Amino acid sequence: MKSADEGCGIELTKDLSQIEGLSTADAAVELCGGVFSDRDGVMNEGINVDGPANFRLLRGVKEAFEKLKAAGKKYGVITNQGGLGEDIDGKIAWPSHPLTREALAAIHAEMKKQLGPKAQPDVIKFCPHLTKAKCKCRKPQPAMLLEAAAEMNVDPRKSYMIGDRVTDIECGINAGAVGIFVLTGHDSENERKLLPDGTLVFPSVVEAIDWILEQPA
Ligand SMILES: [Mg+2]
Numbered sequence: 001m002k003s004a005d006e007g008c009g010i011e012l013t014k015d016l017s018q019i020e021g022l023s024t025a026d027a028a029v030e031l032c033g034g035v036f037s038d039r040d041g042v043m044n045e046g047i048n049v050d051g052p053a054n055f056r057l058l059r060g061v062k063e064a065f066e067k068l069k070a071a072g073k074k075y076g077v078i079t080n081q082g083g084l085g086e087d088i089d090g091k092i093a094w095p096s097h098p099l100t101r102e103a104l105a106a107i108h109a110e111m112k113k114q115l116g117p118k119a120q121p122d123v124i125k126f127c128p129h130l131t132k133a134k135c136k137c138r139k140p141q142p143a144m145l146l147e148a149a150a151e152m153n154v155d156p157r158k159s160y161m162i163g164d165r166v167t168d169i170e171c172g173i174n175a176g177a178v179g180i181f182v183l184t185g186h187d188s189e190n191e192r193k194l195l196p197d198g199t200l201v202f203p204s205v206v207e208a209i210d211w212i213l214e215q216p217a
């Protein structure tokens with residue numbers, strides 16, 4: 001089986017990056033693309049996830065990400081968690097915020113458990129900020145995706161961002177990736193009307209991943 005580190009120059013990049021003054025661009029190392037996925041409404045039932053007890057992966061998600069990883073692709077979870085209610089300085093700006101950092105950590109532990117050992121995400125990024133914090137990480141801004149891509153050593157311009165909201169698609173486009181919309185979100189029919197022209201649409205992440213794996217690497 002082909003691993004993610006074969007044929008993408010990943011090991012080579014690591015070595016070259018240690019050489020002073022030589023950037024990855026100078027070395028012209030080709031990186032592979034990866035996959036980025038929103039969490040709520042894409043991987044799990046998206047409503048009121050405030051603790052591990054109400055986190056449930058959608059049907060087929062575990063198997064779909066197992067297939068993706070078995071094909072040697074890396075993936076990252078990119079999620080806005082404004083329920084944490086934080087301002088840009090990390091202080092709580094929403095007194096009745098429905099989510100705590102501890103609960104979020106427990107939810108992500110539960111997510112990893114339900115995904116199982118063969119479908120683990122390579123990176124999980126969350127934005128804890130309220131919209132009014134005007135941070136650089138909250139989708140549709142691309143910062144979380146770009147940071148995750150750097151950590152995963154993948155090229156965002158060869159990557160895909162799967163989401164159930166227009167802001168997910170815009171985040172992907174803003175990072176140079178291809179946005180893929182799925183219809184498993186709770187407001188997907190309304191969101192769908194606002195999509196940029198030409199956005200790919202699939203019933204769920206299962207079909208989206210099948211399609212990604214058919215594309216030339
Ligand atoms: Mg979502």
Ligand SMILES: [Zn+2]
Nearest residue numbers: 127135137138
């Ligand atoms: Zn943020």
